[in-house]
Amino acid sequence: MRGNHTQTKFILLGITESPRAQTPLFVLFLLIYIVTLVGNVGIITLVRVSPSLHTPMYFFLTQFAFTDICYSTVISPRMLADLLSEDKTISFTACMMQFFTFAFFAAIECHLLAMMAYDRHVAICQPLLYVTIISSRVCWQLVASSYLLSFLSAIIYTWCVFGGSFCGPNHIDHFFCDVSPLLKLVCSDTHSSEMIIFAFVTINVVSAVVVTLLSYISIIRTVLRMCSAQSRARAFHTCASHLMVVSLFFGTAFFMYLQPSSSHRSLDKVVSIIYTVVTPMLNPFIYSLRNKEVKGALIKCRRRLFNHRQLR
Template sequence: MGGNHTQPKFILLGITDTPWEQAPLFGLFLLIYIVTLAGNIGLIVLVWVAPSLHTPMYFFLTHFSLADVCYSTIISPKMLTDLLFGNKTISWAGCVTQFHLFALFVTAECHLLAAMAYDRLVAVCHPLSYVMVVSPRACWQLVAWSYLVASLSALVYTGCTFGGSFCGPRHIDHFFCDASPVLRLVCSDTRGSEVAIFALATANGLGTSVVILLSYGRILHTVLGMRSAPSRARAFHTCASHLVSVSVFYGTLFFMYLQPASRHGSRDKVASVFYTVVSPMLNPFIYSLRNKEVKVALGKCRRKMLNLCRHQRSAANGIRESWNVFSWKGP
């Protein structure tokens, strides 16, 4: 891959080159990354241990949270290291790997969001056949399709981005290896690569967004036809979290990738920070803070943990008292 026989090293210029800004940004992004890991992994564990959450919607949500954890971990540790130590070099292999895995999990999220929209469509519009249509087998097929398409797309993205000849300065004007800043360093003609990336990003982004829009169009038509106001409110509440997540994710994604590489600029860093760092942190809160089922499951798990702690404390006290009785020899 690539026109050179030697593998070049790249230098990531990062978010800022101002020294006094790096320490506050390091603290902020470290806090965001810790919250991201705690929130998403906590949500995955909660769905796993709570039987009431063993439904298709939360099955898709666990994979969505897993993708958030993965692509956040691909970006954030390197960014934090660069901010803390100032060593912003990255090897050819490291740059290719970072971009490939990032493209894989971001593309997978697009298809997972479409699968979640389909799940909501069946739940609201065809509730009687929901269990049969959205079966465990269908859920696994949708998830497998998401990762399969994402894997193939990531191969194409990576080949188009790193398939040219690199020469001259190797400073990537970004905080991670992304397609647009890397393509600016290619000496050969990149128009074919840009067209291929744009076309595939359009197919993945617009294709999945059309599925989501059509699903919610049908949901809206069904909800407006309901005679009961409480039923309409429950239907809207069921879809609210997913709609917020879709808006946040696709808004920044379309800004970043559905435009030619020549039109990218410094604003890309702000948009990239939002969907690579901030968005993965927000998703667990979007899906849990206003979700009664998650709150109930969290409350049950909390009570079980407290009861377990009390039981262990009582057992420890009992063992201690028994030991004191047997060890007391009297006057």
């Protein structure tokens, strides 16, 4: 997969070159990473121990939380280490593996968001058929197919980027190995690679967005036909948290990857921080704070824990 290259290592320029800013940024991003891990592990644990949450909706949510953990872990530990280290070199193989795993989990997130939208569509528009359409077997099949498609896409992305010749500068103007800064270092013609990457990103991102949009158009039509104002409010409230996550993830993805590489600018680092570091931290809170079922399950768990301590 390495292609005809001469570089054996790269140097990540990081978020900032200011020594004064590095320590405060390290503390900030370390706290964000810890909150990300605690929040997403908390969601997974809560769903597993709460029988009321053993539904397809929360099955997909636990898969999403697991992906957020992996997605963030691919980026954050290396970024934190570089903020405190003078040596920011990364080997060719390590850079390639970071890029591959990041692309893999990012693609999975796209598919999971589409699955969660489809799940809400069936629950609201076809409630009588929900158990039949979104069965446990179907859930596992959807997740397995997502992992397979994401794995194949990540291999293609990685081959397109690292299959070229790296014979010039080795400074990556970013805090992780991403598409645009890496392609700028390739000596050979990258036009065909960029077109292939653009096509596959479009397939993964745009197809997920289309499924999500069609699902919510159908949901809105169904909700507006409901006679009860309370039923309409409950349906919209159920979908609100998912729409917030979709907007954050796909909004930044469109900005970063569905534009020509020549138009990328310094703002890209800020946007990259939002979808690689901040969004995985926010997702558990968006789903828990705006979801009555999750809050109810959390209250029950606290009561059980409190009663257990009293008995002891």
